[in-house]
Amino acid sequence: MEQPAQPRVVIIGGGFGGLNAATALAKLPLAVTLIDRKNYHNFQPLLYQVATAGLSPGEIAAPIRGVLKKHPNVEVLMGEVVGFDLDKRLVWLRDDGSVPYDYLVLAAGATHSYFGHDEWEKLAPGLKTIEDAIEIRRRVLLAFELAERSVALEHAHDLEPIQFVIVGGGPTGVELAGTLSEVARHAIVRDFRSIMPQQTRIILLEGGPRVLPAYPEDLSRSAEAQLRKLGVDVRTRSVVTSVEPGGVTLADGSQVRSTVTLWAAGVAASALGRALGSPVDRSGHVLVNPDLSIPGHPEVFVIGDLANLADKSGQPLPGLAPVAIQEGRHVAKNVARDLRRQPRRDFVYLDKGTMATIGRAAAIARIGRLHISGFIAWFLWLFVHLMYLVGFRNRLLVLTEWAWSYFTYQRSARLITGSETLPGWSDAREAASTSQPEAANTKAS
């Protein structure tokens, strides 16, 4: 079926950029190979819903093969790319040789950065993958379970209230803080007998002067007000200098106690950016030409969160799904122009606006010069995210889930999978249990 003469495009990454490049390139006389470490596309804007037990992983993820199966000239390979040979035009896979290309589209995205303190990751997980989200869900739910058990078994009448500390006031931090507050104050209140989940404290630590710094100032202020209304303790100008079991330390030397710490502070480009050998910025984003190719290699494109391309004002384009989607499609257009021997065109980002969700009926949105807050912004957010959610089936299911949880305040994906341990907590428990004989801790004594 495949014509041997067709040029081969290899796409690395099945995120928004890679998938959109693949579907657009599929329409051209090309052989397309998409390589990803995972077999599914993860709808990152809704990951926080998995982390807060509102949606199941299967509802925000779609198998990449399923998304691309109607394109016979697109093949999908699950594998881990470890490097490139730009001269020989090869992509190297871990333990599995190489894949040759005529065009390369690198869309490997970004991950969280602990500013050189990778040891903090175990103490304060970030939120980039499905596994991250399941781990955060486990820690959050387990905090309530362990508190309930301790109080019920009379081990800890003086147990300090559960305290969730979220480091970083960007979109992810704001989403997590707002939604966790909703969970503690509404969803699980009637589930417990010995503790009062609504007494949970949620503290959002932002190093700068305002949350959501990428948004206009009035929207930041509105977001902060909406967070406070949801019960979140927002602390700006609070730079975290150290993460420990059971708490964090701020730049002013003060400490914040924490039952569960979540990391939403730093973003670093995928290491594959540096592996290209082309110039990168401070965070590892690859500096690309206006046509999205890299200097000296017109056949190599970098798109999405991994690319650094300045907009008209000289600012790098933000790491948002719409940027990645438009860049993916633009690469396909430029390859089509190459095939027709026409000159390439520069990428121009069409900014339709941005929005951030905060919690139940709480959000902000900027659409051109229009600034919107509250219920209408939240409704817009819901509508846009449902429309973009990959796969019709998921859309229906997620809408059902959301409608259900909106009207009942329930969150149905409250599964704790994995082991029953919580960093920091178990240390505290151990300390408590050594200070008094075990029998004294129980009703039976």
Added chain:
Amino acid sequence: MEQPAQPRVVIIGGGFGGLNAATALAKLPLAVTLIDRKNYHNFQPLLYQVATAGLSPGEIAAPIRGVLKKHPNVEVLMGEVVGFDLDKRLVWLRDDGSVPYDYLVLAAGATHSYFGHDEWEKLAPGLKTIEDAIEIRRRVLLAFELAERSVALEHAHDLEPIQFVIVGGGPTGVELAGTLSEVARHAIVRDFRSIMPQQTRIILLEGGPRVLPAYPEDLSRSAEAQLRKLGVDVRTRSVVTSVEPGGVTLADGSQVRSTVTLWAAGVAASALGRALGSPVDRSGHVLVNPDLSIPGHPEVFVIGDLANLADKSGQPLPGLAPVAIQEGRHVAKNVARDLRRQPRRDFVYLDKGTMATIGRAAAIARIGRLHISGFIAWFLWLFVHLMYLVGFRNRLLVLTEWAWSYFTYQRSARLITGSETLPGWSDAREAASTSQPEAANTKAS
């Protein structure tokens, strides 16, 4: 709120038996404590759907707290029971002291047994927990991914077809075999470019003379015929004596090659049965009195898969959800009789029939003397299982999923989470790659 004079019932296990005991006991003037290692009830009859990527874990699991929250006199504790003191009436928790009881209901269920060969578990996972199901799903989907990659990268033109070997022809083995066949022959056929998933061989090994031995002989024959129609290679009188990486050995010395081996052969009662110190049968099931209590301890009941109670014919009652449900409710009735100082009643199992599903529109059912096969049996199975599925919300979602997958042949929960390794396969791959230089394996050479 709680009256100190109320007797305390401690229930161990949030399966069908434990949950039904809890909801029935909740109506009595008692303080009820349900303890489970997990925070969710797992609807075991549909676990095979998670293992075969048809449903997400969240769709067949319900948080125990959510199920019981409307009963103010029921508390739920997440914790691991490690032993009992029947004289002092205490339940011991791992690392967390003890819980006193006036009545104890032990409903800790069963797990799979490898007949003393626990080292086989890594090579051939069984299907009892959500984690098991996710692991099976990972191995099954990964087998296709690794084959596709090998063939696409020209490492393995002579790759032998994927072969799934299922050990054990009881209900779980039959469900897995039939559904995996459906997956390979329909759901994912169009997803791959280099391999043909429909060439996958599915081999069901049963030690005895027929599959589903607990059913009447004509239904066993019908089940076998339906399995063959779905493309399953059914081999009866095939006793597995050893499980190795890449295959199994039978009693006659022959070997069966296997890409992925699944274990559906043995069931063992929870170790908590033996921990009671009361007589148990060969597989560790606790021998109970006709009122479901244990000899010498009328305040201790054992129910569900962990109990051994003979029916009128002298056969032990089967390990089925309806038995556990009825036993859970019966315990509550006997406790109520105790409270009213009336004599207890013996448990009598009301057998409404049993059914086993095989695959798409394929099942068998026995209802009294009526034996049903094929589409009608399958439709009945669907109806009954939807009705019993815990929680209204899940029922709606699962019905949506099923309707979708029935009409489209699609399976949407095809997520590979965890690491990218497959026992046996990687050994074979290593052997192949050492036998020839790596460069020779790739298109680039």
